[in-house]
Amino acid sequence: MSTEVLTRDLAEGNGHADVKLPIYMDNHATTPVDPRVLEEMLPYFTDKFGNSASRNHVFGWTAEEGVEQARERIARLIGATTKEIVFTSGATESDNLAIKGAAEMYREKGNHVITAVTEHKAVLDTCKRLEKYGYRVTYLPVQKNGLIDLDDLKRAIDDKTILVTIMAANNEIGVLQPVAEIGKLCHERGVLFHSDATQAVGKVPMDVQKMNIDIMSISGHKMYGPKGVGALYVRRKNPRVQLAAIIDGGGHERGMRSGTLNVPGIVGLGKACSIAQEEMPAEIKRLGGLRDRLKERIMGRLDEVFVNGTMEHRLPNNLNISFAYVEGESLLMGINDIAVSSGSACTSATLEPSYVLKALGTGDDLAHSSIRFGIGRFNTEAEVDYVADRVVETVNRLRELSPLYEMAKEGIDLASVKWAAE
Amino acid sequence: MAYSNKVIDHYNNPRNVGSLDKSSSEVGTGLVGAPECGDVMKLQIKVNRETQVIEEAKFKTFGCGSAIASSSLATEWVKGKTVDEALAIKNTDIVRELSLPPVKIHCSVLAEDAIRAAIRDWKTKQGEPQPAPATAGKTTA
Numbered sequence: 001m002s003t004e005v006l007t008r009d010l011a012e013g014n015g016h017a018d019v020k021l022p023i024y025m026d027n028h029a030t031t032p033v034d035p036r037v038l039e040e041m042l043p044y045f046t047d048k049f050g051n052s053a054s055r056n057h058v059f060g061w062t063a064e065e066g067v068e069q070a071r072e073r074i075a076r077l078i079g080a081t082t083k084e085i086v087f088t089s090g091a092t093e094s095d096n097l098a099i100k101g102a103a104e105m106y107r108e109k110g111n112h113v114i115t116a117v118t119e120h121k122a123v124l125d126t127c128k129r130l131e132k133y134g135y136r137v138t139y140l141p142v143q144k145n146g147l148i149d150l151d152d153l154k155r156a157i158d159d160k161t162i163l164v165t166i167m168a169a170n171n172e173i174g175v176l177q178p179v180a181e182i183g184k185l186c187h188e189r190g191v192l193f194h195s196d197a198t199q200a201v202g203k204v205p206m207d208v209q210k211m212n213i214d215i216m217s218i219s220g221h222k223m224y225g226p227k228g229v230g231a232l233y234v235r236r237k238n239p240r241v242q243l244a245a246i247i248d249g250g251g252h253e254r255g256m257r258s259g260t261l262n263v264p265g266i267v268g269l270g271k272a273c274s275i276a277q278e279e280m281p282a283e284i285k286r287l288g289g290l291r292d293r294l295k296e297r298i299m300g301r302l303d304e305v306f307v308n309g310t311m312e313h314r315l316p317n318n319l320n321i322s323f324a325y326v327e328g329e330s331l332l333m334g335i336n337d338i339a340v341s342s343g344s345a346c347t348s349a350t351l352e353p354s355y356v357l358k359a360l361g362t363g364d365d366l367a368h369s370s371i372r373f374g375i376g377r378f379n380t381e382a383e384v385d386y387v388a389d390r391v392v393e394t395v396n397r398l399r400e401l402s403p404l405y406e407m408a409k410e411g412i413d414l415a416s417v418k419w420a421a422e
Numbered sequence: 423m424a425y426s427n428k429v430i431d432h433y434n435n436p437r438n439v440g441s442l443d444k445s446s447s448e449v450g451t452g453l454v455g456a457p458e459c460g461d462v463m464k465l466q467i468k469v470n471r472e473t474q475v476i477e478e479a480k481f482k483t484f485g486c487g488s489a490i491a492s493s494s495l496a497t498e499w500v501k502g503k504t505v506d507e508a509l510a511i512k513n514t515d516i517v518r519e520l521s522l523p524p525v526k527i528h529c530s531v532l533a534e535d536a537i538r539a540a541i542r543d544w545k546t547k548q549g550e551p552q553p554a555p556a557t558a559g560k561t562t563a
Contacts, residue, residue: 329486329487
């Protein structure tokens with residue numbers, strides 16, 4: 001057996017007897033493929049293996065049918081038409097195509113792009129690349145709640161602005177930017193609006209018409225579809241958006257993205273969208289309930305615990321908490337039968353704490369102490385209870401080990417201590 | 423990142439956790455690191471003035487598993503050593519013992535600093551004037 005499934009009956013007998021370990025609660029990183037998705041994909045690896053661009057035989061036609069059905073399902077979920085869906089390898093590629101493609105296509109109109117400091121690196125680093133090519137980029141700050149201030153955006157738009165790119169839901173803190181208001185503003189000012197909706201599509205209602213979104217990035221593996229497939233919505237009317245391709249070749253996807261289509265992946269993405277569409281209302285309710293339960297069971301039993309980002313405008317399945325005086329990586333180590341993420345520097349490749357949390361004005365100390373919980377379709381109430389108990393128990397243990405907690409309890413103001421910076 | 427078994431053992435069963443009376447003349451306290459860097463170590467030693475032997479050592483650490491393990495190991499190692507012997511402990515010894523990966527070497531550096539800071543504090547209490555900290559940017563708070 002390759003993945004050993006452990007079951008553990010906690011000695012305290014506190015009702016976790018049948019929880020299967022390890023528990024996956026990192027659903028913003030990726031999600032498991034829904035078995036219903038996998039089932040639809042499988043024939044496209046074997047019997048229906050054709051190249052959807054093969055026009056002259058049944059193998060090609062069959063593959064094309066699968067692709068076109070997926071296109072319809074995606075379009076339906078987001079209020080688009082099928083001709084507005086371009087398949088890509090994932091949201092990073094979608095973001096690159098949207099931003100670089102629009103920047104190149106509209107270069108004569110202007111050279112200014114607006115984004116926000118809490119965007120995913122796929123957007124931020126793409127914008128930085130544009131700066132090297134002579135574009136001007138405005139990085140909007142966010143408020144303490146994680147949301148941009150619309151007045152900041154209004155002020156930032158000038159006659160050279162060609163694109164505003166603001167994410168729908170943040171991947172770390174799950175906050176939902178006011179995309180409908182942003183879209184309205186952009187349309188009034190004649191500026192294109194791209195939204196990286198990787199974390200939002202399939203989780204919360206996204207409608208490109210109602211929200212005035214012109215270009216939108218979509219990922220398969222964040223919504224129980226496969227990895228390596230994504231899509232880009234590109235508006236065809238009011239206005240008609242054109243993008244310069246970044247991958248040239250056989251002219252697939254109306255010239256916007258060449259390369260043989262990942263047919264099984266696309267079929268999976270389509271199925272994931274149709275499941276999401278059907279189950280979203282119930283899922284929002286269920287995951288929101290689990291998330292609130294997790295929050296209560298952690299925050300009700302620990303002092304000096306803080307939620308990062310607004311709870312009011314937030315993905316139903318996201319919780320991001322800082323546990324003062326406890327370092328995030330050591331906390332992860334203590335709950336090693338639970339998969340979650342931390343904003344601690346020690347867990348990042350750059351050895352810098354989360355730039356998203358820093359942008360909210362969260363001090364570096366609390367950024368180091370943050371844990372992101374991403375509840376998913378396959379998590380249960382028993383798992384949530386187990387996770388809460390393990391977190392509380394581990395935080396308490398690590399606080400006993402923490403000189404900062406001891407100092408705080410002695411009444412020492414940690415901010416007044418002259419720390420020697422490393 | 424996968425931890426070595428020794429790091430995991432120190433993390434799960436940290437040795438010598440706790441605090442000594444920092445106002446005692448026999449106790450030296452070292453507090454190094456900073457919360458915004460994600461690592462703070464407090465290491466305390468109780469020294470027999472006659473023999474110069476470190477009879478007790480305690481620590482508390484805010485930091486990753488490797489930081490906790492490094493300071494836990496440091497308390498184990500300094501116990502029973504004379505002050506001069508303890509000063510000979512090098513961060514590289516800690517790296518080797520715990521098989522720390524390159525990104526965690528700073529944890530061992532901090533543990534060495536904590537030992538030195540605690541000894542410096544104790545020596546100051548014994549009336550020995552102490553030179554400024556040898557490691558730039560690290561002080562006892």
